[in-house]
Amino acid sequence: MLAFAIRRLIEAAFVMLTVAALAFVLFRFVGDPVNQLVGQDTSLEDRLKLRTELGLDDPIPIQFGRFVWKTLHLDFGISYQVKQPVVGLIAERFPATLELSLVAALFAVLVGVPMGVYTGIHRRSWLSSLFLTISLIGISLPTFLIGILLIYIFSVWLGVLPSFGRGEVVRLGFWTTGLVTVSGLRAIILPAITLGLFQMTLVTRLVRSEMLEVLRTDYIKFARARGLTDRAINFSHALKNTLVPVVTIIGLQVGGLIAFAIITETVFQWPGMGLLFIQSVQNADVPVMAAYLLLVAFLFVLINFVVDLLYVAIDPRIRIVGRPA
Amino acid sequence: MDVTGKDYEPRSARRLRGLFARFADHDLLHSFLKSKLVVLAALVSVTMLALAVLAPWVAPHSPYDLSTVSLLDAHNPPAWNDGGDRRYLLGTDDQGRDLLSTILYGTRASITIGLWSVLLALAIGVSLGLVSGYFGGRVDMVIMRIADVQLTFPAILTALLVDGVARVLLGTHKSGGGESWILIVSIGLSYWVPYARTVRSSTLVERNKEYVQAARLIGLSPGAIMFRHVLPNVTGPVLVLTTINLALAIITEATLSFLGVGLPPTEPSLGTLIRIGNNFLFAGEWWIAIFPGITLAVLVLAVNLLGDWLRDALNPKLR
Numbered sequence: 001m002l003a004f005a006i007r008r009l010i011e012a013a014f015v016m017l018t019v020a021a022l023a024f025v026l027f028r029f030v031g032d033p034v035n036q037l038v039g040q041d042t043s044l045e046d047r048l049k050l051r052t053e054l055g056l057d058d059p060i061p062i063q064f065g066r067f068v069w070k071t072l073h074l075d076f077g078i079s080y081q082v083k084q085p086v087v088g089l090i091a092e093r094f095p096a097t098l099e100l101s102l103v104a105a106l107f108a109v110l111v112g113v114p115m116g117v118y119t120g121i122h123r124r125s126w127l128s129s130l131f132l133t134i135s136l137i138g139i140s141l142p143t144f145l146i147g148i149l150l151i152y153i154f155s156v157w158l159g160v161l162p163s164f165g166r167g168e169v170v171r172l173g174f175w176t177t178g179l180v181t182v183s184g185l186r187a188i189i190l191p192a193i194t195l196g197l198f199q200m201t202l203v204t205r206l207v208r209s210e211m212l213e214v215l216r217t218d219y220i221k222f223a224r225a226r227g228l229t230d231r232a233i234n235f236s237h238a239l240k241n242t243l244v245p246v247v248t249i250i251g252l253q254v255g256g257l258i259a260f261a262i263i264t265e266t267v268f269q270w271p272g273m274g275l276l277f278i279q280s281v282q283n284a285d286v287p288v289m290a291a292y293l294l295l296v297a298f299l300f301v302l303i304n305f306v307v308d309l310l311y312v313a314i315d316p317r318i319r320i321v322g323r324p325a
Numbered sequence: 326m327d328v329t330g331k332d333y334e335p336r337s338a339r340r341l342r343g344l345f346a347r348f349a350d351h352d353l354l355h356s357f358l359k360s361k362l363v364v365l366a367a368l369v370s371v372t373m374l375a376l377a378v379l380a381p382w383v384a385p386h387s388p389y390d391l392s393t394v395s396l397l398d399a400h401n402p403p404a405w406n407d408g409g410d411r412r413y414l415l416g417t418d419d420q421g422r423d424l425l426s427t428i429l430y431g432t433r434a435s436i437t438i439g440l441w442s443v444l445l446a447l448a449i450g451v452s453l454g455l456v457s458g459y460f461g462g463r464v465d466m467v468i469m470r471i472a473d474v475q476l477t478f479p480a481i482l483t484a485l486l487v488d489g490v491a492r493v494l495l496g497t498h499k500s501g502g503g504e505s506w507i508l509i510v511s512i513g514l515s516y517w518v519p520y521a522r523t524v525r526s527s528t529l530v531e532r533n534k535e536y537v538q539a540a541r542l543i544g545l546s547p548g549a550i551m552f553r554h555v556l557p558n559v560t561g562p563v564l565v566l567t568t569i570n571l572a573l574a575i576i577t578e579a580t581l582s583f584l585g586v587g588l589p590p591t592e593p594s595l596g597t598l599i600r601i602g603n604n605f606l607f608a609g610e611w612w613i614a615i616f617p618g619i620t621l622a623v624l625v626l627a628v629n630l631l632g633d634w635l636r637d638a639l640n641p642k643l644r
Contacts (some may be wrong), residue, residue, distance in 0.1 A: 145618050281584075296482065300477050
């Protein structure tokens with residue numbers, strides 16, 4: 001277990017270093033950092049002075065070392081666009097994205113698992129085909145289109161739910177949450193469904209195929225022979241054994257949720273990191289782009305690492321195989 | 326062994342039946358006609374492709390020809406609605422462009438960019454996969470590690486990033502033009518990994534077969550062996566990937582354009598149109614967003630269904 005964890009950790013460090021190198025190249029060579037910081041009438045001497053101050057004349061490896069060092073201290077530089085430290089901009093937006101992603105994940109699990117179980121047990125019912133059709137649509141339609149359709153139906157047509165923003169938020173220390181106010185909760189419904197729909201269909205399909213497989217096994221037949229109720233068989237025997245891959249997939253998908261939040265946040269004008277990132281791409285705001293890249297990479301690597309460890313912890317078979325003979 | 330009874334046919338007659346008959350007998354066509362849904366999907370795909378290719382001739386108006394566009398015609402609802410104009414079947418957008426024509430041209434843009442970017446991904450992925458699988462060792466390790474790192478992130482993120490960098494380097498947000506190429510490169514660079522992995526694993530198997538050893542023995546160069554001998558034997562899975570990736574590439578292009586980092590409003594793709602329409606959704610002008618949206622959904626769904634069918638049909642395990 002420990003050896004496994006260490007190997008994973010080294011791999012994670014390698015990925016982070018690669019991404020850091022990419023972010024550094026972005027930061028250093030895409031557009032001139034000095035030109036972006038000064039006005040047009042800044043004299044050449046001042047520019048050269050600023051260049052030396054920023055350390056842009058040092059050898060590249062030293063610059064990269066300094067970049068990594070600063071990154072480790074959460075110093076991502078100053079945004080070209082709004083002239084504020086990038087770390088503050090991101091910290092301000094981070095809670096919105098995380099709340100949206102978690103609610104979307106919750107939606108995906110709470111709706112996807114029951115739908116998967118149902119379609120797995122009642123293979124031929126019309127409700128199952130309906131669920132599977134919905135899941136096909138969820139996989140085929142682009143996220144932004146789903147968002148627009150939801151806005152059109154629930155905000156424009158029926159007028160029951162808000163279509164943009166976070167509603168009223170409450171500040172708890174450094175964290176802002178919209179999950180404790182009525183308007184905040186109403187505001188999160190549509191974005192969360194939009195963001196979570198793809199993951200929901202994924203969970204549905206996964207649980208369904210796992211259920212189909214498990215229900216064919218001998219121990220389920222035996223349980224039936226013992227005269228256990230369908231309910232007990234389906235939920236405590238079958239469902240339990242489908243959960244290992246489901247937990248893994250859900251864990252891995254949280255990272256995907258954070259990335260796809262870019263699209264959802266744009267559709268719903270949700271004030272999260274994704275919206276910040278897309279604005280930075282539109283405005284060529286390189287420091288923000290680089291910082292977002294690093295942060296998302298870190299979250300991904302972290303999630304992958306945790307999921308890997310969880311996987312080993314949940315499934316004893318992997319532990320036995322992984323142990324050196 | 327032929328168990329269908331064709332053995333009793335005279336040889337000459339069999340020859341006469343020719344290529345078409347051989348194709349008609351093939352499993353692929355058989356499984357194709359079995360599923361009505363797949364036939365429908367194919368019909369829809371071909372129709373949309375034809376309409377996209379023929380857009381300049383079938384579209385009632387030209388959205389690029391500013392002399393025929395008038396702001397006075399802007400925001401017209403579809404023809405069957407109150408206040409609709411018979412000249413504009415699906416209504417007009419905010420600049421007075423005929424929506425039907427703009428959708429036709431938009432589909433053309435979406436499919437063109439989708440095809441080119443899939444081709445780019447295919448070229449990069451297949452080459453790297455062949456090299457990686459054929460040479461192995463350090464080359465293999467470097468290529469596959471890069472693939473691993475890239476696979477850590479969703480493709481849309483890679484595409485956004487490449488798009489962002491290209492925009493900074495080329496400064497297109499000032500000068501205009503070249504957006505299609507930026508899109509093609511950024512989508513192509515985001516989808517090469519599955520090709521590389523598939524081709525690599527097939528190449529690893531093919532590499533040790535006798536025909537490769539024979540080719541090596543007669544002194545062919547590695548390049549010739551890889552592209553002329555190994556490549557034809559690893560194309561099956563690549564074909565399936567390409568269909569599925571085409572749908573993904575079309576979605577990615579639409580998404581980037583929707584986010585405002587794709588094609589500009591002057592030469593709209595479906596995504597750009599939906600972006601424009603999204604601004605007018607609350608004004609009750611649903612048609613600007615909804616019609617391109619339906620077009621995109623139908624296109625992607627049809628291509629996806631074709632891809633699914635192709636995957637099942639080419640997989641011998643499922644036959």
